Amino acid sequence: xxxxxxVTIGDPVLRERxxxxxxxxxxxxxxxxxxxxLIDTRRAADGAGLAANQIGVALRVAVAEIDGxxxxxxxxPPIPLTVIVNPEIEPIDEERFRVNEGCLSVxxxxxxxxxxxxxxxxxxDRDGVEHEEVRRGLTAGTFQHEVDHxxxxxxxxxxxxxxxATWEQFDRHQREAFEARARELVERVGS
Numbered sequence: 001x002x003x004x005x006x007v008t009i010g011d012p013v014l015r016e017r018x019x020x021x022x023x024x025x026x027x028x029x030x031x032x033x034x035x036x037x038l039i040d041t042r043r044a045a046d047g048a049g050l051a052a053n054q055i056g057v058a059l060r061v062a063v064a065e066i067d068g069x070x071x072x073x074x075x076x077p078p079i080p081l082t083v084i085v086n087p088e089i090e091p092i093d094e095e096r097f098r099v100n101e102g103c104l105s106v107x108x109x110x111x112x113x114x115x116x117x118x119x120x121x122x123x124x125d126r127d128g129v130e131h132e133e134v135r136r137g138l139t140a141g142t143f144q145h146e147v148d149h150x151x152x153x154x155x156x157x158x159x160x161x162x163x164x165a166t167w168e169q170f171d172r173h174q175r176e177a178f179e180a181r182a183r184e185l186v187e188r189v190g191s
Contacts, residue, residue, distance in 0.1 A: 051149035084123040092118040111159030115141040139191035
């Protein structure tokens with residue numbers, strides 16, 4: 001287990017569609033080690049999630065976790081550690097939420113984009129067990145962000161260009177209004 005370097009925008013691996021992992025591969029020490037490294041790297045960086053291609057490995061594996069108050073995302077509700085392998089997302093309805101996102105692979109920048117409020121998430125866990133879950137609110141947005149990475153899509157591709165701001169300018173001009181919207185969403189739909 002180790003903390004790996006997070007690749008940043010411009011690295012071609014972030015634009016690749018990551019390939020599926022077979023059950024045989026999933027059981028290998030190499031893939032289990034990759035999962036451990038994703039967890040350690042996400043925790044060290046205080047991210048909400050991390051996809052394998054963000055550490056240079058184009059496989060359909062990602063992790064999400066919010067444990068306690070995350071200094072980057074204090075408005076996000078807790079997410080227990082979730083390892084997703086070969087994830088698929090299906091919107092449950094057409095309701096969307098305007099979210100302000102950042103990304104560990106796009107340091108220092110945030111932007112507004114629309115995410116589905118309610119999704120069905122299908123994936124294998126690290127043991128190869130199939131899961132099908134409904135995720136809502138900001139948590140649904142976190143999983144959409146990570147699956148986008150696995151598809152070679154970065155949040156800036158979906159963001160309103162006029163909304164892009166540095167973290168400093170987000171804190172100064174946008175944080176208060178966004179966090180109020182985020183709290184309303186959490187109160188209305190839960191996570």
